[in-house]
Amino acid sequence: MALLSVQGISVSIGALNPLEGITFDIDKGEILGLVGESGSGKSLTAMCVMGLLPRIGGSITKGSIVFDGRDLIGLPEIELRRLRGKRIALISQNPMTSLDPIIRIGAQIDQVSNLHLGLSAEAAKARSLELIAQLRIPEPAAIHRAYPHQLSGGMKQRIVIAMALAADPDLIVADEPTTALDVTIQAQIIQIMVELVRDRGLALMLITHDMGVVAQACDRVVVLYAGRVAEMNGIGEIFAEPKHPYTRELIRCIPRFGQAPGSLKGIPGTVPSIVDYPDGCRFNPRCSNAQALCRDQAPALEPKSSGLAACHFSEV
Amino acid sequence: MDASVPRDDSLVTITDLTREFSSGDGFMKPRRTMRAVNDVSLDVPRGKVTGVVGESGCGKSTLARLVLRLLEATEGKVIFDGKDLATQSQSEMRKLRRQMQMVFQDPYSAIDPRYTIRRALLEPFKVQGEAKTAAEGKATVDELISMVGLSPRMMDSFPHQLSGGQKQRVGIARALALRPSFLVLDEPTASLDVSIQAQIIDLLESLKEELGLTYLFISHDLSLVRYFCDRVVVMYLGRVMEILPGAETQPRHHYAHALLDSNFEPDPTRRKIVTMLGGEIPSPFAKIPGCAFVARCPAASDICKRERPPLTRLGDGHMIACHNPMD
Ligand SMILES: Nc1ncnc2c1ncn2[C@@H]1O[C@H](COP(=O)(O)OP(=O)(O)O)[C@@H](O)[C@H]1O
Ligand SMILES: Nc1ncnc2c1ncn2[C@@H]1O[C@H](COP(=O)(O)OP(=O)(O)O)[C@@H](O)[C@H]1O
Ligand code: SF4
Ligand code: SF4
Ligand SMILES: [Mg+2]
Ligand SMILES: [Mg+2]
Numbered sequence: 001m002a003l004l005s006v007q008g009i010s011v012s013i014g015a016l017n018p019l020e021g022i023t024f025d026i027d028k029g030e031i032l033g034l035v036g037e038s039g040s041g042k043s044l045t046a047m048c049v050m051g052l053l054p055r056i057g058g059s060i061t062k063g064s065i066v067f068d069g070r071d072l073i074g075l076p077e078i079e080l081r082r083l084r085g086k087r088i089a090l091i092s093q094n095p096m097t098s099l100d101p102i103i104r105i106g107a108q109i110d111q112v113s114n115l116h117l118g119l120s121a122e123a124a125k126a127r128s129l130e131l132i133a134q135l136r137i138p139e140p141a142a143i144h145r146a147y148p149h150q151l152s153g154g155m156k157q158r159i160v161i162a163m164a165l166a167a168d169p170d171l172i173v174a175d176e177p178t179t180a181l182d183v184t185i186q187a188q189i190i191q192i193m194v195e196l197v198r199d200r201g202l203a204l205m206l207i208t209h210d211m212g213v214v215a216q217a218c219d220r221v222v223v224l225y226a227g228r229v230a231e232m233n234g235i236g237e238i239f240a241e242p243k244h245p246y247t248r249e250l251i252r253c254i255p256r257f258g259q260a261p262g263s264l265k266g267i268p269g270t271v272p273s274i275v276d277y278p279d280g281c282r283f284n285p286r287c288s289n290a291q292a293l294c295r296d297q298a299p300a301l302e303p304k305s306s307g308l309a310a311c312h313f314s315e316v
Numbered sequence: 317m318d319a320s321v322p323r324d325d326s327l328v329t330i331t332d333l334t335r336e337f338s339s340g341d342g343f344m345k346p347r348r349t350m351r352a353v354n355d356v357s358l359d360v361p362r363g364k365v366t367g368v369v370g371e372s373g374c375g376k377s378t379l380a381r382l383v384l385r386l387l388e389a390t391e392g393k394v395i396f397d398g399k400d401l402a403t404q405s406q407s408e409m410r411k412l413r414r415q416m417q418m419v420f421q422d423p424y425s426a427i428d429p430r431y432t433i434r435r436a437l438l439e440p441f442k443v444q445g446e447a448k449t450a451a452e453g454k455a456t457v458d459e460l461i462s463m464v465g466l467s468p469r470m471m472d473s474f475p476h477q478l479s480g481g482q483k484q485r486v487g488i489a490r491a492l493a494l495r496p497s498f499l500v501l502d503e504p505t506a507s508l509d510v511s512i513q514a515q516i517i518d519l520l521e522s523l524k525e526e527l528g529l530t531y532l533f534i535s536h537d538l539s540l541v542r543y544f545c546d547r548v549v550v551m552y553l554g555r556v557m558e559i560l561p562g563a564e565t566q567p568r569h570h571y572a573h574a575l576l577d578s579n580f581e582p583d584p585t586r587r588k589i590v591t592m593l594g595g596e597i598p599s600p601f602a603k604i605p606g607c608a609f610v611a612r613c614p615a616a617s618d619i620c621k622r623e624r625p626p627l628t629r630l631g632d633g634h635m636i637a638c639h640n641p642m643d
Binding site: 037038136138152154155182183184186187188190191209210211212213214215216218235236239249250251252253254255256257258259261262264265266267268270271273286 | 371372479481482509510511512513514515516517518521536537538539540542543544563564574575577578579580581582583584585586587588589590592593594596597
């Protein structure tokens with residue numbers, strides 16, 4: 001049984017319906033990539049899993065989210081809070097959403113294992129120092145005493161990863177954890193995070209818009225387009241034989257080493273905005289395979305020869 | 317700068333260019349100066365795309381503004397088409413400006429949000445003091461709009477009605493209005509989705525062919541720069557680390573190598589093990605007598621701390637500033 005199983009969830013925020021029929025699962029020890037262009041619904045999907053939708057006035061109108069055998073939808077806030085941090089941890093793009101600027105770094109990490117694992121002050125500190133070192137931060141003791149503003153963006157994000165690991169969670173949800181950082185720092189943090197997650201056998205839901213990061217880190221991939229799942233497939237299949245035209249086109253948009261000049265074309269049209277999603281398949285105005293049926297009817301997410309895809313005309 | 321580099325085919329020649337910025341008033345706060353661009357020399361060959369790549373804060377935008385003399389240099393020279401920009405009078409400079417234009421990451425940072433597309437595209441002519449009849453204006457705008465692949469229906473739209481990609485097309489059309497020969501593109505696709513970024517790069521490629529343009533293309537994305545550019549200039553902390561004559565050339569500078577190493581290919585069969593660099597990017601205010609990369613370089617030796625490695629020639633068009641280049 002999957003550690004996390006998300007089945008057909010739809011979300012409303014006021015009059016908007018930003019997510020529709022989102023379906024995917026994550027196994028223990030697996031790294032699942034969630035990709036899509038801006039506005040496709042990646043962050044909202046993360047908020048659903050974390051049970052944080054009510055904070056922005058949103059609600060899940062359909063579907064289920066089952067974590068380790070328990071349906072999270074309808075779970076009282078107090079139980080959700082117990083799960084968050086302890087069993088499911090969030091790493092967001094901006095480390096300062098997780099860090100308190102006026103509390104020393106060490107105290108903030110210590111608090112996590114103190115609260116969720118019941119460690120004594122001394123044991124919690126020892127654990128924090130070990131985690132800081134595992135994130136390859138030099139001079140863990142000095143960092144333990146420092147305040148957030150004394151660290152660079154990359155260091156702060158490493159601290160947030162240490163905090164996420166401190167409670168020994170089963171699942172980490174990382175929403176564009178390195179997008180704001182410089183490329184050399186980004187690559188190092190992805191590498192360290194993947195190593196630590198794999199060593200501990202944790203599941204990771206890695207949200208990114210970067211197909212290079214997906215190719216480097218993930219076992220399986222969910223591709224979102226305009227609030228729906230376009231495709232879910234294994235990492236090899238996604239890149240070698242994608243089942244959805246959008247996946248195929250998206251991959252072609254990234255320049256590869258040695259690619260001939262003039263061969264990068266992009267996808268025609270614009271990324272649709274939530275206030276005017278097209279009828280039928282939402283990719284139809286930009287899809288080179290689109291037929292009349294695509295404009296009338298939304299394709300269902302169905303099993304293909306590998307994975308799942310939502311396309312009327314992709315091969316079986 | 318190595319004098320043996322052929323410079324005759326270059327549209328722009330940059331020599332020992334430096335720009336300092338100061339902070340603090342020297343009274344309550346100590347006055348500190350930093351060199352955002354530090355002794356940079358490079359050529360921009362005619363009809364080619366020269367890429368400048370480096371992480372944020374390394375001086376790319378400052379270099380862009382210096383090259384167009386939108387910012388005065390503290391030291392050094394920019395020669396555009398044989399003319400030293402620093403010695404041009406205001407009226408000569410205004411004429412030269414027609415030939416050199418800039419495209420920004422946020423195309424509307426320089427345009428009034430209350431202007432329609434039509435008005436935004438006619439603005440450059442106004443600035444140049446060039447009157448147009450209504451019919452001429454319409455013809456010009458029609459032509460510019462179709463050149464960048466926008467629909468004529470958009471002419472009376474306001475920027476907030478356009479998507480990011482459409483706005484950038486307007487930014488490009490505006491830069492092309494006065495028929496320049498040289499464009500400086502400062503991260504023109506950095507805030508766009510990849511499916512739109514690829515469209516814009518495609519557009520820039522065809523415009524360059526059609527109009528015979530020369531580009532200085534600035535980006536932090538090495539895979540994009542390697543695809544789009546004929547030569548690649550790698551910057552770090554205001555300095556040029558390496559100039560690669562083509563995308564196929566393997567970098568031999570340790571920083572350029574690290575940058576390449578950090579670039580994940582969209583191919584799961586080509587995963588890499590990233591070399592962990594120690595240290596952090598130093599503060600721009602740090603006075604570094606030697607190589608700017610010394611604190612993070614796995615090959616650093618004593619001389620690297622003491623002496624700044626000069627930019628020297630390795631091969632045809634291949635330049636490097638390193639005491640101990642990689643094999
Ligand atoms: N708090 C909110 N209120 C209303 N709409 C929202 C809110 N957050 C996100 N949305 C909308 O939901 C869609 C998906 O957003 P998001 O999940 O943030 O996308 P992504 O993370 O993929 O860029 C977008 O159209 C966005 O405008
Ligand atoms: N007008 C300015 N005043 C003071 N410092 C500046 C100014 N413009 C840029 N800088 C500094 O110069 C350095 C280089 O900046 P910039 O050229 O914008 O880099 P990049 O475009 O590569 O990100 C940075 O440290 C930046 O803070
Ligand atoms: S359903 Fe039709 S429009 Fe949508 S992706 Fe498939 S072929 Fe294209
Ligand atoms: S000069 Fe020295 S420190 Fe700088 S890159 Fe070369 S070997 Fe490294
Ligand atoms: Mg997001
Ligand atoms: Mg810049």
